[in-house]
Amino acid sequence: MARWVIFTILYVALSFYVLQALKTVTKQPWWSYLYIAISLVVMANFIYQFTVGEETGRVLSISKSYAFGLLLTVLTFNIITILFLFSEDLFRISTGIYQRFFGAGKEFGLPARRRFLSLLALGVASIPFGALLYGMYKGKYNFKVLRYTLEFDDLPESFDGYQITQISDIHSGSFDNRKMIEYGVDLINKQKSDVLLFTGDMVNNMTSEMLPWADLFGTLKAKDGKFSVLGNHDYGDYIPWETEELKSKNLEDLKELQRNMGFDLLLNEHRYLQKGEDKIALIGVENWGKGGFKKAGDLKKASAAIDKDDFKILMSHDPSHWEMEVINDPYHYHLTLSGHTHGMQFGIEIPGWVKWSPVKWRYPYWAGIYKELGQFINVNRGFGFLGYPGRVGIWPEITVITLRKKALT
Template sequence: MRWIISIAILLALEVYAFQAFRTLFKFWWSLSAYVAITVVVVGLLIYSFYQPTTHGSLTGFRAYMIGIFLSLSALKLSVVVVMFGEDILRVFIFIYNKLFTSSAENFPSRRKFISTLALGLGAIPFLSLLYGMYKGKYNFKVLSYELEFDNLPEEFDGYTLTQISDIHSGSFDNEEEINYAVDLVNEQESDVVLFTGDLVNNLAEEMKPWIPVFSRLKAKDGVYSILGNHDYGDYYQFASEDKKQENFKDLVKVHSDLGWDLLRNERKEIKRGEHKLHVIGVENWGKGGFKKAGDFEKAAKGVDPKDFKILMSHDPSHWDEVIKNHEKDVQLTLSGHTHGMQFGIEIPGWFKWSPVQYRYEQWAGLYENAKRFINVNRGFGYLAYPGRVGIWPEVTVIKLKRRPVSEA
């Protein structure tokens, strides 16, 4: 029943959009081309879901058909919104003329100018989504922050970390671009590199071709990693539970093959002389149906609230629900997961918007609560829609500073 309703709504929108195009394009061949393009795109999209995919997810040909369908739908939806607004106005004009004037004019006809305007506005998201698939998904950006803390040991004043998240290696299709991005991470020359989950889409084997590339990530204090919701294989239909567990063991081994220190509800100490900071890593903890394998109490056992702590937790809802007011006083949390929905508008320092903000309070960038910070990385890779628009793939660099005593 749900599918029938969805199809009915899509058909209604399609018919409505067609009316706008008919206003602009009077020639039969142009309207035929419009119909043909729509039929071909929908047909190929349906066809793609009947084809096997390498990793059983929204990748490859299927992902690109999803992207093209979304681009075309964005164009049509924009047209529908504008035309619907004009139709409401036409209804009011018709009622007004009937009640208060002697005009014999029947229902006002659509204006070609409005149809042209609607099509022009619709071209913006249409072309943007196509660009996002062509270039946007590898448009890596380095975002740098400097954060001050009262209890940061002097020996760690100026300590730098680089965070990457959501690699989703099963989606990659350009080795040259990924090599460039790994070099970009190394160029930051941070003291430590921290990866906050979702190494793959579903299967450990997705990462194996990329081990030589990502094993080049280096930092003086090493590379630490955690698991994200996609790393457990929960979104793949395995032949048996044993196969699923075998895949998970393989994924854990991949972290080792990369030379990364995988933290599964545990912590490590980074020392400078007699002083230390704690890197705490928990398994995935998310609300709204996502896996809750994370155990912060276990990972932070024995840690003094006065000690400086960096928590790696894939899903930012963990910080919002548990960590930001926790008695352990976690000064800095690093998360990912949202991808910034891979779509949005950002004007640094002034404006930031994405549909994902209606699902997550903390969805991209830096947030603070009572001197406790969380950074939500926008993600290194991409999933489902094979592109990015406005929300670019991110390498985060954070410098830790000790707040002067006079300001503390």
């Protein structure tokens, strides 16, 4: 209870501060009334959703996600505005103190707020405010097909031109628009790739989240099959369970559901993709992540029955696994496919110019193709979303990778 009181006091204080900018910019009181009304409704809805309205058994229901998203939007607007106002207030206070001790009047007084600066503050703050709203309304289903061609000296001849579609981080428990998910699934199938690889996090927490969507994702197809691995959210570790048996059953149900949908789920295992006499080793590990994430992945076990000289594609949900274990493994893993980061669902990307997201401070390999020690990784930005129910600048991704045999020079 105390935390909600503290939260309310801080939120109201921030909102009151921002209100000063509105009063400086316009004499029309209805702007202030509108801002007060929006701020109070957003705050009340957030408190309600996370207390009285909390849905049992889920970390973030759809309604809770939107409550969080709207709160984040308003807080971002407030904080940016306050950064401008606070800098001006430091100047106003300094000026007042100077006038008190060195001025002619010897009286302390604060200069009036400058309308231009308040207008600038509100204008700048409105940019992320609008972007976050757009991210919830449109951005989260703004599916992008990203294409890469990767060359290898030792790619088997028969696999020259072989096409892989990778998807990751479906997070079906967050979906709220079947028409747009149908569009995304159709876009995956339109790539007509040789193989489809899903790199984990099918659900947020519970297998039941995928049941309304299983028939749709079951229509995904590829000539050489579709394969999957587990992500950290698939284990159900982030919600309380009445018994360990129920938690274990949830995981087993998810494994079975994936198989029923046509996925070959690799649990620290491998398969061979075969073309005539040529083959590629496809290795799939369970989740392995740094910083407290589950470390169920066993690379040695998954690769125990393959040859060191095989051409290898590794599916591992968390890119920190590649960074900390895979790169320096005695086996050479030609291509690793990961997800997990979502690109934080927020950032700025202008191909060839800018690629930035705050998540880079946590994951050095956070989106797209990287190469180290002659080995590639692709970190997929994710098909779905989690937490904030939207995406800004980092759009949902369908990756298409074409393997090429490097020409002799």
